[in-house]
Structures are given as C-alpha cells and as structure tokens.
Amino acid sequence: MTKVMEIRNVETFYGAIMALRGVSLEVNEGEIVTILGANGAGKTTLMKTISGLMDPEKGQIEFNGERIDGKQPDQIVRMGLAHVPEGREVFPYLTIEENLKMGAYCRSGNIRDDIDLVYEYFPILKERRSQSAGFLSGGQQQMLAIGRGLMARPKLMLLDEPSLGLSPLLTQEIFAIIKRLNAEQKVTMLLVEQNANVALHTAHTGYVLEMGRIVMAGSCEELRKSDDIQEFYLGRQEETQRGQKRWKRRKTWR
Ligand SMILES: Nc1ncnc2c1ncn2[C@@H]1O[C@H](COP(=O)(O)OP(=O)(O)O)[C@@H](O)[C@H]1O
Numbered sequence: 001m002t003k004v005m006e007i008r009n010v011e012t013f014y015g016a017i018m019a020l021r022g023v024s025l026e027v028n029e030g031e032i033v034t035i036l037g038a039n040g041a042g043k044t045t046l047m048k049t050i051s052g053l054m055d056p057e058k059g060q061i062e063f064n065g066e067r068i069d070g071k072q073p074d075q076i077v078r079m080g081l082a083h084v085p086e087g088r089e090v091f092p093y094l095t096i097e098e099n100l101k102m103g104a105y106c107r108s109g110n111i112r113d114d115i116d117l118v119y120e121y122f123p124i125l126k127e128r129r130s131q132s133a134g135f136l137s138g139g140q141q142q143m144l145a146i147g148r149g150l151m152a153r154p155k156l157m158l159l160d161e162p163s164l165g166l167s168p169l170l171t172q173e174i175f176a177i178i179k180r181l182n183a184e185q186k187v188t189m190l191l192v193e194q195n196a197n198v199a200l201h202t203a204h205t206g207y208v209l210e211m212g213r214i215v216m217a218g219s220c221e222e223l224r225k226s227d228d229i230q231e232f233y234l235g236r237q238e239e240t241q242r243g244q245k246r247w248k249r250r251k252t253w254r
C-alpha cells in the first residue's frame with residue numbers, strides 16, 4: 001500500500017502549552033483513518049499542524065514522500081491536501097456555487113464536471129446553488145464544506161468533526177456520503193471525531209488521542225472490540241462523558 005502521509009513525533013505548542021506531545025501516525029492511499037478523542041485532546045491542533053496553519057516545534061510530516069512541516073498552507077493545498085475545518089467556515093455571503101468554485105482556486109482545468117460531481121453526492125446543494133451559503137442549515141453547510149474540499153481533487157482530505165452540532169440522523173446521512181466518496185471516488189481521508197461510534201463504523205484504521213498523545217491504535221474492528229474503547233468511548237453519551245472524566249482523573253493520578 002502506498003503511504004500518503006506519515007507523521008513522526010510531532011510536538012505543537014500554544015505559547016508554553018504543549019498541545020501535541022509526540023504524535024506519530026500513518027495514512028495509506030484509499031483509506032479512511034480516524035482520530036478519536038474527547039474535547040480538548042488536540043485533534044484540531046493536529047489538523048492545523050498538518051495543513052500548515054500551525055508550525056510544529058518538533059517532528060516531521062511527510063505528504064506523498066515530501067516533507068511539508070514548515071511549508072505555507074497554500075503550498076500544502078497545492079500539493080493536494082484539502083482541509084475541511086471544524087465549524088465548516090463556508091463563505092456566508094457567497095452563493096453555494098461560488099463557494100464550490102473557491103475550492104478549486106488552487107488548480108487549473110475545467111471545474112464544471114467537478115461541480116456536477118459534488119451535486120450528484122449532495123443534491124440539496126444543486127437545488128440551492130444560487131442562494132447565499134449563510135442561509136444553509138448546519139448540516140447543509142457541512143455538505144458544502146466537504147464539497148468545497150472535493151473541488152481541489154485532493155490526494156488527502158482532512159475532516160475535522162463533521163458531526164459537530166448535527167442531529168444523529170444528519171450525522172448518519174453525512175457519514176454515509178463520506179463512506180461512498182471514499183469507496184466510489186477513492187478519496188483518502190483523515191477524519192477527526194468525538195463521535196466514536198459513527199467514526200469506528202466509517203473508517204478502516206483508528207487512533208485514540210488523549211491529552212496530546214496517541215494512546216491506542218489499530219483497525220477499527222479491533223478498536224470497536226477493545227474494553228477501554230467500549231467503556232470510555234462507546235457507552236451511552238452521558239456514561240461516555242462520565243467515563244472520559246474518570247479516565248482523565250485516572251491519568252492525573254499517575
Ligand atoms: N488558541 C489557543 N490558545 C491556547 N490553547 C489552546 C488554543 N486552542 C486550543 N488550545 C488548547 O490545546 C488543547 C487542544 O485543543 P484542540 O486541538 O482544539 O482540541 P480538540 O480539537 O481535540 O477539541 C486544549 O487543551 C486547548 O485548551
């Protein structure tokens with residue numbers, strides 16, 4: 001299998017606060033790799049470090065065999081990395097179709113076919129294509145953010161918590177499309193999620209991030225069976241949150 005991304009020992013800081021404490025992971029071509037972690041674990045920091053929005057203090061990031069740590073975000077985008085950020089960040093005053101065109105700014109060639117492909121996966125965006133993106137619901141904005149990422153024809157797509165703020169039903173719908181995009185369009189994805197249940201049923205491989213460290217890794221099938229994952233991440237929502245607090249306390253005792 002071809003390695004699309006390899007991250008070795010990455011450390012990232014906010015001033016004196018160490019948010020990533022030596023993170024290493026790999027993404028192979030064609031895979032969906034998920035990173036699970038509670039609120040504040042460092043997931044978004046990792047996404048920003050990969051896409052060049054934050055510089056790591058230590059460690060290396062290779063994308064298609066080339067070092068990208070230290071490069072500017074626009075250079076990394078041009079190399080084929082699309083970042084679908086936490087909170088979608090669509091351009092509210094642009095129409096849906098204009099938002100999609102913005103996603104292709106870094107590449108040349110005919111983009112009509114790509115817009116049509118996005119509309120095939122997200123028919124609601126086609127219906128509303130001339131409306132301002134600010135009027136879309138949260139779920140539709142998430143669809144637009146993913147569509148905009150696809151417009152770059154990325155070799156790797158980073159998805160930061162696509163389920164954030166969405167109902168369980170909408171979450172299921174969006175993840176079904178993420179799965180189809182991976183299977184049918186061969187989009188390789190690195191998917192960050194707090195919702196372990198849906199992530200472990202979507203991705204192939206998973207890592208668990210706890211307070212800036214990878215504490216567990218494996219195939220999603222293995223992770224689903226793990227007692228720790230069952231107890232701390234796959235319980236009922238309120239039990240899981242209690243479990244995560246317990247886990248944090250347990251860590252501070254050590
Ligand atoms: N702008 C910031 N300044 C200082 N600390 C931050 C900032 N953003 C995030 N952090 C801290 O870094 C840690 C990781 O945050 P983040 O990557 O956003 O976590 P996650 O995405 O997993 O919820 C948290 O402890 C958070 O408080």
Ligand SMILES: [Mg+2]
Pocket residue numbers: 043044045086161
């Ligand atoms: Mg986050």
